[in-house]
Amino acid sequence: MQEDFIIEFVTWSATLLAAIPFFIFCILFFVGTKLSKTSGWLAVIGASISFLLAVIVFFYTWPDKVYTQSIHWFTVGEYTFTLKLLLDKLSAAMLVLVSFISLLVQIYSTEYMKGDKRYSRYFAYLGLFTFSMFCIVLSGNLLLLYIGWELVGLSSYLLIGFWREKTEAALASRNAFIINRIGDTGFLLGIILVFAQFNTLDLATLTSGNLPVDNSFWLTVAGIGLFCGCIAKSAQFPLQIWLPGAMAGPTPVSALIHAATMVAAGVFLLARVFPLLNTDVLTVIAITGAITAFMGAVAALFQTDIKRLLAFSTISQLGYMVMGMGVGAYGSALFHLFTHAFFKACLFLSAGAVIHALHKVEHQLHTHFDAQDMRLMGGLRKTMPFTFICYLVSGLSLAGLPLFSGFLSKDAILTGALSWAETKGNFLWYLIPDLGFISALLTAIYVGRQLILVFGGEFRLPHLLPQLATSQIAVKDVPFAMQLPIGILAILSVFFFFSLNPVDAAYGWFLTTISVKTAQAADHSWHTFTVITSGLLAITGLALAYVVTGNTRIPRPAFLKNLSLHNWYLEDIYRILFVRTGQLFSKVTNGIDKKLLDTIIDYASISMVVLAHIFAWIDRNLVDGLVNFAAYLAGRIGALTRSVQGGRVQSYFLYTLFGLLILVVWIIL
């Protein structure tokens, strides 16, 4: 009895916490303009309730309870599709993460978006996003997951293009959606193939481990298909190009969607369908992840835009998570998802604080400069001390310095990758963890460079705008509503939240529970090696950044710089390879339609008309001629006979006599 009540309570709470943001979306979408300022607070209140419910649900679920609830949706053929809720440790933890960061970002946004024309619409879209994200997290079958998946794509589209008068925002949102659609189509292909193979979409059944998952061709295709969803959403190679563009959206959106939650959904998906992925697919995943981690880190090295740099860093870190999944370090990958969510959200929100502060200056000076260009910043540690400290903490966590959370999780992934490479036999497989280590060094370098450029040295903006130096206007730290979220996230970027041991999280509360036994357990013979190596790499990287940044005497290879700034020229390559060919192809089909098909039709109808004219001529001249001739003939004959019947009795008599004469002659003869 008691048990039943708890099940009901937990599942209903989970449903309610997902429904709240949707209601807020509906309210704000339809009557938001009338609410103006209050819409922000309404959204915050809704997000707080969702968060509280998520915490409750979490404590009932963690560490090993599983709740499901399903209702019949519709039936096609023999299979009944359900709306199914699946609550286990993974979804419970994700619920807390999503609702927590969503809450913080909404608090932050009330200040950041103040004065925007479409203030309430912004919160409406955030509500839609949160709802869709909950939908992904809670769904108990692949169809429902896909629905949430596409809906986050929509909300991401709406939020990237939120300032829709800006051409680059419109372009970026379009590109983001289309590229995501490519991945989603692959994902759908995977879902359909899984459905065709196993005749079910239910996640619990699919991942029970009872299904025959072998290396058969279509199962590999299905696995790759499912991974395609992750490739696009988690910005993996070769589809990572949309994420830097997505920075055209408001910065809190970048923090929530394009750093902490949505882009991590790909990793969540891999975790959900993990038992369905055969070894071939996992190998592909590991390689893709390693390549992405490296490419992202290289691209981040020379960026000048504060947000763009963070975007490439996100790509790189997502690469780590995906690599972790691929090498079977399932728990570590999820662990990195969580630590990354906190420190990267903190970095983005702090970057937003910097941008916000500079925008204020821009506004007060009635001038225009690029508030996101790090070359104009510098020395902000003095004017924005709070932001600086938070940025420093989360940045060091990203750089993977010991004592910070990022170190723990990255370490766990790299350890997993090393032991995976060991089992593979061939030494070439060590390239995967090696790429991870190289990226770790690069990460430390770009983090150090960014910290120095933004907060170190002297403020460089007055060089560009001399009036700034003379006026009373100064850069000020941000208000409390923005400081609060940043502060909380910074605290969560330190090691002790996840593990009391600052160098090994394997026995921390999170990693012990989230790891699955089927995945390879991290081999501890590699662990010490990883701790030392990655710690050294992080320190070396930071030191290197300190030496190089601002020092013009050290040459920077132009080739590397261009490669980094242009993100490996991927966009240009795709433009030539796909966009041009696509346009050409569509021109060709258009040509076929206009030139070929329509010409055939036109000529067919012209020849019909010509034929009709020929027939008409025949009709007029031959058929009508014949008819006319017949009529003429009849007329002549008529005239002839008429002339016979003149009406004179005497001549009749004469004719009769004549006739009689002939008759007589004929009889006689």
Added chain:
Amino acid sequence: MTQYLLSLLIFIPLAASVFILFIPEEKTTYFKFITLSVNLIQLLLAMVVYLHFNPALTGVSNPDSFQFVERTDWISLQLGSLGKLSIDYYVGVDGLSILLVLLSAIVLVIGAISSWNIQTKHKGYFSLYLLLSSTIIGCFVALDFFLFYLFFEFMLLPMYFLIGIWGGIRREYAAIKFFLYTLVGSIFILIVMIGLYISVIDPVETAIEMGLASERSQVTSVLVKQVQQGLATGGISSTNELVHTFDVVAMMDAANYIPGSFLHKASDVLLFGISPSLVAFLCIFIGFAVKLPVVPLHTWLPDAHVEAPTPISVLLAGILLKIGGYGFIRIAYSIFPEGALHYAWLVALLGVISIVYGACNALASHDLKRMIAYSSVSHMGFVLLGLASLTAEGISGAIFQLFSHGILSALLFLIVGVLYDRTHDKQIENYRGLASKMPVYTSVVIIAFFASLGLPGFSGFIGELFTLIGAFKSNYIAKWMAIIGMLGLVLGAAYFLWTLQRMFFGKFWTQGGESWQVQLTDLDGREKLMLVSLAILGVVFGIFPFLLFEPMAQSVGYFVDFVQQAKDINFDTQLVK
């Protein structure tokens, strides 16, 4: 009480169409209100049909399980040794047609509201519109091939005038093109219809003719079997007693074919080297392929749409294309299932080509309406793919897609109409940043575009999903075809979002400058009513797909089994013989 519903659905608008002719031309509001109220009555009646529909009954090839059936002798001629000709007024619905009746009624109401700003020759317009309202429904409920054909042709006629008189600049060209295309298509159908008429008897009427019973109700299934056996064994001596029929349901039963006749299933005559029934399947296929339309028989569609007035575009995309899909299901697939199996690959291939080709053309279009017309071609490709799969998922998906596209394409064409009404220009390049000038309109456009590109939560997604599931599960379609078909999803997103970005986002700018800026006002009440109600329907059927799946489920299951039975006919052995 529900006995004459289908007849009322057909004849109320027909009567109104005649009635309107007696009202003086200057009473324009009368025309509008009469038309609208007649269409509303139609919608009401269609709702009653939908609500009273029993989803447990199958229909398809089983004459006893059709619903709302009305059947009376219409034309009967004793042709001596040629047998007796029988044409019935025979209407009824089953799970395959009920939804399309409902869809037609919905779209007709929207079309009537959209006809509000027709400027010239009101009497003719509304009379033809009502005639169309009658024949469209007639087409979906007719179960007699002759009756169907009559309605089918009488749909063409008003359509021709509606495009040719009330259309855009090149309206005459478009109208003629539309007319010729469809006419050529109909000829193919006509040929097969006559062939079928010669080959098929109505066992019930034949029993009556033979004196075994005196009226339809007395003819039991045992008697029918008896007649069919007599037919097969040559037991019926006199050909005078054979009643040739146009009954579509009778045509689905192989036992009703006269032995040795042209289209008899075991006929060993070959036409162009293949069995006549396969030729007949292809003929019917071509006939309806023009209507759907299937690439390469589609080029009338963009022109007809571009030139047609908004409400007529709405009807054209919303209902008339669906008759192509319905024709495949009701006639081509049901009467010639062996053709459906034999040519499944061809149907699927044409479907895939339509999806990709239509999408590419949409991408290259500069005219908004042309873009949407091509998107229809692409979306109808999914219908073909689902049909070809011959699985319950695929067929359900295809019918769902027909319905969903009916709603969404109506919405899309109304959207173009909004712009065209204001500036008489629908070039995509001539607008930029409309979002800042027309925010409500932009919201509706975003909803419509995302619904059409198959975003979950809207009906388009369900239709495309199930046609694809069907294609992947099918034994008749290669998986690569289905995979190429999925390309349509990506291309769909590309052309819709590209258009959205070009026309609606960025800084406001128009080709027409100042004057357009004044003309471009946001939606008025009438437009909101139409657009919002269609958008709501798109969402409702996307979230509650069982509203459509439930009524069709039994019929579709039966239909799939029925078509699969024709597997037993093996053409290869037949060719050897």
